[in-house]
Amino acid sequence: MTKVAIMGATGYAALELIKILLRNSDVEIVALTSRSEEAPHISEIHPCLEGRLDLRCEALTSAEIADRADFVFCALPHVASMEVIPDLLADGCRVVDLSADYRLSDPAVYEKWYHHVHIDPTRLGSTVYGLPELWADKIPSADLIANPGCYTSTAILGLAPLMAEGLVEPTGIIIDAKSGVSGAGRNPKLGTLYPECNESITAYGVGTHRHTPEIEEVLTTVGGKDVKVTFTPHLTPMNRGILATMYPRLTKAISRDALLDVYRSFYQGKPFVRVIDRIPATKNVAGTNYCDISVQFAGDQLIVFSATDNLIKGAAGVAIQNFNLMAGYPETAGLIV
Numbered sequence: 001m002t003k004v005a006i007m008g009a010t011g012y013a014a015l016e017l018i019k020i021l022l023r024n025s026d027v028e029i030v031a032l033t034s035r036s037e038e039a040p041h042i043s044e045i046h047p048c049l050e051g052r053l054d055l056r057c058e059a060l061t062s063a064e065i066a067d068r069a070d071f072v073f074c075a076l077p078h079v080a081s082m083e084v085i086p087d088l089l090a091d092g093c094r095v096v097d098l099s100a101d102y103r104l105s106d107p108a109v110y111e112k113w114y115h116h117v118h119i120d121p122t123r124l125g126s127t128v129y130g131l132p133e134l135w136a137d138k139i140p141s142a143d144l145i146a147n148p149g150c151y152t153s154t155a156i157l158g159l160a161p162l163m164a165e166g167l168v169e170p171t172g173i174i175i176d177a178k179s180g181v182s183g184a185g186r187n188p189k190l191g192t193l194y195p196e197c198n199e200s201i202t203a204y205g206v207g208t209h210r211h212t213p214e215i216e217e218v219l220t221t222v223g224g225k226d227v228k229v230t231f232t233p234h235l236t237p238m239n240r241g242i243l244a245t246m247y248p249r250l251t252k253a254i255s256r257d258a259l260l261d262v263y264r265s266f267y268q269g270k271p272f273v274r275v276i277d278r279i280p281a282t283k284n285v286a287g288t289n290y291c292d293i294s295v296q297f298a299g300d301q302l303i304v305f306s307a308t309d310n311l312i313k314g315a316a317g318v319a320i321q322n323f324n325l326m327a328g329y330p331e332t333a334g335l336i337v
Ligand SMILES: NC(=O)C1=CN([C@@H]2O[C@H](COP(=O)(O)OP(=O)(O)OC[C@H]3O[C@@H](n4cnc5c(N)ncnc54)[C@H](OP(=O)(O)O)[C@@H]3O)[C@@H](O)[C@H]2O)C=CC1
Pocket: 007, 008, 009, 010, 011, 012, 013, 014, 033, 034, 035, 036, 074, 075, 076, 077, 078, 080, 098, 099, 100, 148, 149, 150, 182, 183, 184, 185, 186, 187, 310, 311, 314, 315
């Protein structure tokens, strides 16, 4: 039996973690955290858990969490994560961090895009980036996993085969991405109020979104060339889902069928990437850990489409994939619905 704790249990990603973990009878959820002093029962916060998990959300210290749990899912916002993770690791826990705090390798890049000084900089660069489709071999022995961002994993999975095979130019890649509103988390913000975002689509973070350096760093590692992207996220009036529509420039002429073969071969044996003929849609991956990918041509321009559920493949689902590999469970445990 593996004992796990979830920090930030009142949030959206944590709810998905709980639902998935409840499907694995070898896992026991032993602690949930919240800053709330009232210690609310988890079913007061997430009523769909009524009768399924009898735990309160407590304001626990790292030492108290480590007393109960072997593994911790840290579903806190960035900055809050790096304030607790060093203590959790020192107390012997293995951690999957859903925030962005350990994804980038350079503290100066973190500071530039996140506008915070990193308080645990020596772990940057050595923390394993938890995208199992690329680095499954590094995950089982890791004590800390940096879970990817939702836009980033969607974009990276769509572009990685092309980068790895040198089929596209490393610069001038346009990534036009749309996210459902749950991507912004459960904490109320003006822009995610219903009248603000319903019946409307708008771009945000233009030229400044913090997933830009994450996408560039990972794809640079995959292709071995300095990748530069223009990444424009959009908030769309749906609860969940991400669609990334991407425009890389080919280095040589190649047919659509040959490209799809490249993708199928790259993702052979990877249970959660589906290379499909039709154009992906978020509704076909909603509530699942799948990433659907396809390609089309508009004249000579290659267009790559990649769709995920931001809360599952973009957050909790990939976190569980990482946990399964770390704890020695099948990679798919709890994730096939
Ligand atoms: N939503 C998504 O699609 C994705 C999210 N992520 C990342 O996963 C993590 C969790 O995301 P998500 O569940 O959406 O976030 P939420 O805002 O829904 O939940 C985060 C929880 O963390 C707790 N918390 C603890 N410290 C703080 C703090 N200083 N400021 C604010 N909240 C705090 C809050 O609980 P309480 O108030 O009870 O203490 C809150 O409910 C984040 O790092 C996010 O960036 C990654 C990929 C996709």
